[in-house]
Amino acid sequence: MPSQTSIKAFRGAFFDCVADPFYGSVEESIRYIPDGLLIVENGKIKEFGSYEHLQPQYSDVEYIAYPDKLIVPGFIDLHVHYPQTEMIASDSNQLLDWLERYTFLTESKFKDPDYSQHIAQFFLNELLRNGTTTAVVLAAVFSESVDAFFEAANSRNLRMIAGKVMMDRHAPEYLLDTAKSSYEESQKLIEKWHNKNRLLYAVTPRFAITSTPQQLHLAGKLLQEYPDVYLHTHLSENVNEIKFVAELFPDSLDYLQVYEQFGLVGKQSIFAHGIHLSDSEFQRLSETQSAIAFCPTSNLFLGSGLFKLHQAKSREYPIPVGLATDVGGGTSFSLLQTAHEAYKVTHLQGQNLSGLQALFLATLGSAEALSLDDKIGNFEIGKEADFVVLDGRATPLLALRTQGKIHAKTIEEIADFIFSLIILGDDRSVAATYILGEQAYIRS
Numbered sequence: 001m002p003s004q005t006s007i008k009a010f011r012g013a014f015f016d017c018v019a020d021p022f023y024g025s026v027e028e029s030i031r032y033i034p035d036g037l038l039i040v041e042n043g044k045i046k047e048f049g050s051y052e053h054l055q056p057q058y059s060d061v062e063y064i065a066y067p068d069k070l071i072v073p074g075f076i077d078l079h080v081h082y083p084q085t086e087m088i089a090s091d092s093n094q095l096l097d098w099l100e101r102y103t104f105l106t107e108s109k110f111k112d113p114d115y116s117q118h119i120a121q122f123f124l125n126e127l128l129r130n131g132t133t134t135a136v137v138l139a140a141v142f143s144e145s146v147d148a149f150f151e152a153a154n155s156r157n158l159r160m161i162a163g164k165v166m167m168d169r170h171a172p173e174y175l176l177d178t179a180k181s182s183y184e185e186s187q188k189l190i191e192k193w194h195n196k197n198r199l200l201y202a203v204t205p206r207f208a209i210t211s212t213p214q215q216l217h218l219a220g221k222l223l224q225e226y227p228d229v230y231l232h233t234h235l236s237e238n239v240n241e242i243k244f245v246a247e248l249f250p251d252s253l254d255y256l257q258v259y260e261q262f263g264l265v266g267k268q269s270i271f272a273h274g275i276h277l278s279d280s281e282f283q284r285l286s287e288t289q290s291a292i293a294f295c296p297t298s299n300l301f302l303g304s305g306l307f308k309l310h311q312a313k314s315r316e317y318p319i320p321v322g323l324a325t326d327v328g329g330g331t332s333f334s335l336l337q338t339a340h341e342a343y344k345v346t347h348l349q350g351q352n353l354s355g356l357q358a359l360f361l362a363t364l365g366s367a368e369a370l371s372l373d374d375k376i377g378n379f380e381i382g383k384e385a386d387f388v389v390l391d392g393r394a395t396p397l398l399a400l401r402t403q404g405k406i407h408a409k410t411i412e413e414i415a416d417f418i419f420s421l422i423i424l425g426d427d428r429s430v431a432a433t434y435i436l437g438e439q440a441y442i443r444s
Contacts, residue, residue, distance in 0.1 A: 005041060007046070008039070008064065008437050009037060009038070009063045010038040010040070010063065010064050010065075010066070010071065011035070011036070011037050011038075011051055011064070011065040011067075012065060012071045012389070013066075013070050013071065014048075014071045015030065015033075016031050016073050017029055017030055017031070017356070017364040017365075017377075018030065018031050018364075018378060018380075020364075020365065021354070021360050022357055027411065030356055032408070033050055034407065034408065036049065037063070040437035043157075043384060043437050044382060044436075045379055045382060068392075069390060069392075069406070070389075070390045070406065071387055073378050073379065073386065074131065074363075074386035075335040076135070076367055077134070078272075078323060078324040078369060078370075079136055079138075079232070079270065079293035079295060079324035081137070082123040082137050082138070084103060084107070084327060086328075087106045088327055088330075088331065104175055107140040108174050110140035110144065111140075111144060113144045116144055116145045116147075116148030117152065120149045120152040123149075124152055124153060124156060126333045127333060128156075128441040129333070129433075130333045130430060131336075131388035134366075135160060136202060136230070136270055137160060140164075141165045141167050143188070146162060146193070150196075153199060154197055156440060157197065157438075158435060159198040159199075159372075159375070159384065160199055160200070161199075161200040161232070162199075162202060163186070163189070163201055163202035163230075164189055165205075165206045166211055167211065168211060169212050170209050178215075179215040179217075183218035183222065186203060186204075186219075190203075190222070190226050194226065194228075194229055198384075201230070202229065203229055203232070204233065205219050205264075206233065206234065207235070208245045208248065208249065208258045208259070209241065209248065216259070216262040219231070219262065223266075223268075231264050231270065233270075234273060235256065236276045236277050237272070237276075237299075238305075239305075242255055254281055255277075255281070256281040256284060256285065265290050267288065267289040269288070270290075271291065271293070272293040273295055274312070275299060275306065276305060282308075282312065282319065283317045286317035290319070291321065291369035292320070292321050293323075293324035293369075294309060294323055294342060295324045295325070295330060296323075297325065297330040298324075300341060300344075301331050306345050306349055308349065309351065309353065310349075320365070320368055320369035321369065322362070322365050322366030323339060323358070323365075324338070333427070334425075334426045335362045336421060336425040336426055337426050338362075339353075339355075339358035339422045343422065343423070355415060355419030355421075359418055363378065385436055386434065388432070388433050389432040389433075390429050390430065391428075391443075392406045392420070392421060392429070394425065394428040394431075395428060398421070398424050398425065398429070401424060430443060431443050
């Protein structure tokens with residue numbers, strides 16, 4: 001018996017990116033429809049355009065209308081640790097001390113499937129409350145933590161990428177796997193979860209410090225055996241981390257070459273941070289089309305440094321970049337707040353990040369970094385209907401700042417509205433989040 005067709009219509013002001021605003025004009029890069037109509041059929045975008053143009057074709061469909069809101073594609077978080085949810089805002093020194101004092105102890109709890117399920121549900125609630133519809137997620141070293149996360153994400157029809165952390169040295173004994181066990185467990189998890197509905201797997205060595213050469217070799221073997229899975233790890237976050245990596249791998253030219261020699265650098269690779277990269281490393285990341293997850297709130301909180309966004313987005317050696325919260329080193333699940341901090345990071349280096357560029361990094365930019373821009377990232381016909389309804393009057397200050405701008409008619413006005421949302425907005429600015437055209441969160 002054929003499945004029943006489900007058609008929904010959403011009316012409001014719509015904004016999305018259709019190209020990269022770091023390289024093209026604003027007019028060529030963004031699309032703004034002050035009074036638009038989005039038609040969703042069975043979870044995918046069937047039609048998108050002005051209300052005036054499309055309304056006659058869909059006059060018999062009841063509209064879900066957001067007259068004083070802005071509808072944008074769902075946010076994409078390129079790097080976040082779900083087991084660190086409960087330890088967010090833990091005071092410490094920089095990265096390595098913070099890992100030892102808080103992170104490892106917290107992650108030890110995720111051997112328990114029930115506990116993992118509890119935190120996974122809380123974590124996904126937070127993502128949706130903040131308008132995040134897709135994320136690249138590190139689980140703990142335990143397979144139970146991965147199963148719990150994917151079960152929770154699958155039950156909500158979410159497009160999520162996750163993987164078991166691989167870690168066989170320089171961590172507490174209770175958190176260590178072995179090169180062999182990490183390979184075998186990851187293989188089983190890939191077979192179980194990768195490409196199941198909207199779920200995707202990432203081979204996830206934590207970073208070079210906590211993986212032996214044998215483990216990194218087997219991580220590369222997994223990528224060869226399953227060429228459509230991702231590689232997700234950390235790179236060049238902290239000065240002391242980089243020194244330690246150099247001691248552990250004295251024959252490597254630099255941090256990136258540690259991963260290169262094991263076949264871990266390529267188009268499906270996501271490297272978090274990349275703060276202290278050399279010019280050569282930037283060039284090689286560009287040549288391999290590897291992606292960088294820009295984690296400004298974490299980089300500032302842990303005192304790691306300032307990411308050179310404009311070098312990563314140079315015309316000579318462009319690198320796919322997306323925004324990431326990096327909770328729990330990061331201090332907020334909100335990609336609006338993350339974009340706010342990204343703006344400050346660029347300003348401290350004498351550069352500028354426009355609100356439109358920041359929104360690109362949180363939507364289409366991250367989708368391109370994941371090679372998922374054929375599925376998510378904007379409102380192109382045929383893509384999955386994950387989107388967020390933003391409220392420019394969510395707080396008294398925002399309402400004062402944006403008065404009249406919600407009904408923007410020009411690109412300049414909508415650019416100003418979006419910038420004010422990024423600087424002043426947070427989870428309160430998210431009025432609703434939709435997954436495949438179905439309401440997954442509404443602000444009470």
